[in-house]
Amino acid sequence: MNESQVSASPFIVERSTRVSQVSAVVATLGLAVLISLPYWGSTGSMRLIAEMAYFLALAQLWNLLAGYAGLVSVGQQVYIGIGGYVLFASADWYNVHPLLAILISGIAAAIISLPMALIVFRLRGAYFAVGTWVVAEIFNLFVAQVPKLGGGSGYSLTPDIVRSVAPDRAVREMLMYWMALALSVAIIAMVYLLLRSRHGLALTAIRDSESASESLGVDTYRTKLMIYIVTALCSGLLGGFIFLQKLRISPESAFSINDWTVVVIFMVVIGGIGTMEGPILGLLIYFAMRELLADYGSWYLILLGVVAVAVMLTAREGLWGLIAKRYDLHPFPVRRRLVRPPAS
Amino acid sequence: MSWISDIDWAGVLIQGALIGGLYALFAIGLSLAFGIMRLVNIAHGDLIVLCAYVAMIVVNATGVHPLWSIAVVVPVMFVAGYLMQRSLLNFTLGPSILPPLLVTFGISVIIQNVLLEVFGADTRRLNAGAMETASITLPGDVTVGVFPLVIFSVALLSLGSLQYLLYRTKLGRAFRATSDDAGTAELVGINNRHLYCVAMGIAMAFTALAAVLFSIRTSFDPSSGAINLIFAFEAVIIGGLGSLWGTLVGGIILGVSQSLGGSVVGPLVSDLIGNPVAAQWQILTGHIVFIIVLIVKPDGLFPRIRD
Numbered sequence: 001m002n003e004s005q006v007s008a009s010p011f012i013v014e015r016s017t018r019v020s021q022v023s024a025v026v027a028t029l030g031l032a033v034l035i036s037l038p039y040w041g042s043t044g045s046m047r048l049i050a051e052m053a054y055f056l057a058l059a060q061l062w063n064l065l066a067g068y069a070g071l072v073s074v075g076q077q078v079y080i081g082i083g084g085y086v087l088f089a090s091a092d093w094y095n096v097h098p099l100l101a102i103l104i105s106g107i108a109a110a111i112i113s114l115p116m117a118l119i120v121f122r123l124r125g126a127y128f129a130v131g132t133w134v135v136a137e138i139f140n141l142f143v144a145q146v147p148k149l150g151g152g153s154g155y156s157l158t159p160d161i162v163r164s165v166a167p168d169r170a171v172r173e174m175l176m177y178w179m180a181l182a183l184s185v186a187i188i189a190m191v192y193l194l195l196r197s198r199h200g201l202a203l204t205a206i207r208d209s210e211s212a213s214e215s216l217g218v219d220t221y222r223t224k225l226m227i228y229i230v231t232a233l234c235s236g237l238l239g240g241f242i243f244l245q246k247l248r249i250s251p252e253s254a255f256s257i258n259d260w261t262v263v264v265i266f267m268v269v270i271g272g273i274g275t276m277e278g279p280i281l282g283l284l285i286y287f288a289m290r291e292l293l294a295d296y297g298s299w300y301l302i303l304l305g306v307v308a309v310a311v312m313l314t315a316r317e318g319l320w321g322l323i324a325k326r327y328d329l330h331p332f333p334v335r336r337r338l339v340r341p342p343a344s
Numbered sequence: 345m346s347w348i349s350d351i352d353w354a355g356v357l358i359q360g361a362l363i364g365g366l367y368a369l370f371a372i373g374l375s376l377a378f379g380i381m382r383l384v385n386i387a388h389g390d391l392i393v394l395c396a397y398v399a400m401i402v403v404n405a406t407g408v409h410p411l412w413s414i415a416v417v418v419p420v421m422f423v424a425g426y427l428m429q430r431s432l433l434n435f436t437l438g439p440s441i442l443p444p445l446l447v448t449f450g451i452s453v454i455i456q457n458v459l460l461e462v463f464g465a466d467t468r469r470l471n472a473g474a475m476e477t478a479s480i481t482l483p484g485d486v487t488v489g490v491f492p493l494v495i496f497s498v499a500l501l502s503l504g505s506l507q508y509l510l511y512r513t514k515l516g517r518a519f520r521a522t523s524d525d526a527g528t529a530e531l532v533g534i535n536n537r538h539l540y541c542v543a544m545g546i547a548m549a550f551t552a553l554a555a556v557l558f559s560i561r562t563s564f565d566p567s568s569g570a571i572n573l574i575f576a577f578e579a580v581i582i583g584g585l586g587s588l589w590g591t592l593v594g595g596i597i598l599g600v601s602q603s604l605g606g607s608v609v610g611p612l613v614s615d616l617i618g619n620p621v622a623a624q625w626q627i628l629t630g631h632i633v634f635i636i637v638l639i640v641k642p643d644g645l646f647p648r649i650r651d
Contacts, residue, residue: 072446074386119635119638123581125441126386126441127384127577129386131581133574134574134631137627138631138635141627141631262449266450297460299457302454302461305451305453309451312447312450313443
């Protein structure tokens with residue numbers, strides 16, 4: 001911020017708040033605890049935390065797309081699937097080291113996302129949503145036609161490739177756990193910094209009113225395109241990682257709208273779309289419901305659907321929106337707020 | 345590739361075109377809701393499947409021929425559509441596209457999983473007896489199934505009656521006025537909120553009609569909704585948003601593409617790369633044709649509404 005410009009006015013532009021400073025300290029401490037988990041926690045808890053970590057990253061990415069850029073995609077599973085399959089293909093066909101292959105997964109997803117954006121961006125609003133879904137279905141059906149990728153029944157990574165990550169199983173578990181944390185923290189930090197940057201200001205403007213932001217000189221098409229490609233890149237990385245952890249891939253699991261998109265949308269909507277805190281709250285609610293209702297089949301999905309519909313009808317800013325409004329809390333300050341400095 | 349000369353081209357094209365009638369029927373509900381209240385109903389496919397289960401309950405309870413279940417399913421779904429609009433969807437309408445999209449998305453997941461819990465994952469199908477296999481021979485030695493002809497005739501009748509409703513009645517005039525400018529329509533005494541409920545009721549009535557025919561033609565299970573939504577959507581976009589008869593053309597193009605995909609493209613790819621799985625090419629070819637139309641003519645073939 002250019003301080004000299006605003007100092008003449010009675011207001012100052014405030015970005016970080018006391019709450020955000022406190023929460024940054026808490027988050028750092030929490031992360032340190034999570035990093036040390038392999039030394040004192042069980043394999044089960046490591047897997048759960050890893051899953052929560054990559055779902056939080058997915059939720060932040062979808063929130064960036066739908067909540068800020070107005071790109072309500074229900075086809076993000078396509079990049080998870082592409083990431084997964086590129087990892088399998090590069091590790092299996094070209095003997096690329098699996099950890100390097102994750103990077104290739106992300107790059108491949110980003111490259112594919114450009115021509116795809118040019119097609120689906122022709123559809124607007126809700127039709128864009130269904131269009132992205134059709135594209136994901138095309139990839140799903142297409143991959144099932146390729147025998148070298150295991151066709152419709154899928155295939156597994158060979159033991160040699162698995163051992164090349166780390167020969168010892170316990171070491172491998174730790175390594176994968178830390179990677180899940182590292183990937184998620186990196187993606188969430190990227191989203192945070194992006195939202196605080198010049199592009200973030202453009203995105204927030206698009207979120208609030210697309211036509212108004214356009215009239216103020218925001219290049220909405222380019223901004224949206226950039227966000228679409230960045231989220232594809234990150235989803236590809238996550239897809240590569242997720243299927244390296246699962247060791248087995250099939251078109252059904254890789255391009256599953258339920259696994260990779262439906263639950264992510266519920267997290268974001270329930271927690272609060274268009275904020276960074278919302279998806280975190282939504283993630284916690286989702287996992288709590290899933291664990292509590294684990295014995296009741298798909299009832300947790302029905303309940304999540306009911307809650308999401310209720311939230312959309314009664315409190316569009318989500319549960320976090322209600323909390324933030326009541327207590328004025330902003331742990332992730334991506335907004336610029338005008339405040340009157342205390343009289344001195 | 346001797347099989348190419350054995351293809352009954354006329355049969356493949358006619359069967360595909362007739363099935364296109366079903367996709368046009370699927371699309372009516374979707375485009376009516378979009379045309380009048382700019383609402384894209386993501387739950388449309390799951391509502392089709394829900395109607396199919398309601399039809400199944402009626403048939404199982406009374407033992408009548410599946411086509412007679414229309415007499416129950418259509419009015420029931422009209423009321424259901426009216427109530428759904430009144431209690432949920434009317435509250436989502438506004439400048440932002442997120443609430444209607446996410447609420448119908450939630451409804452979709454709820455319907456799908458409730459059906460799964462109540463009826464299980466088994467595939468079902470309604471049996472229409474001799475009608476399913478009966479066929480007639482047209483001049484030129486082309487055999488056409490009776491049931492696809494029934495589907496296509498129902499589609500023509502539905503579109504014709506909808507055209508009459510929209511352009512020749514008082515209700516239709518109100519629909520068109522609201523579609524053109526909701527605010528001005530209210531100024532001249534139209535009750536938009538009530539009108540939206542009636543529109544959704546009519547949309548659901550056509551959806552129910554389509555669903556009964558669908559449940560006889562294809563086996564279904566609680567997860568069949570997604571693909572039906574996609575077919576309806578593809579027919580709407582190929583035909584052009586808001587164009588009534590364009591939707592029929594879109595449905596026919598989709599049906600013919602799928603038909604060609606199943607009997608020509610699939611076997612051809614199979615021959616070329618030696619892949620035994622050819623069945624999926626039916627759906628895949630439809631999707632690819634949709635993408636090509638989207639690239640070449642993004643507004644569809646007969647665009648009407650621009651938003």
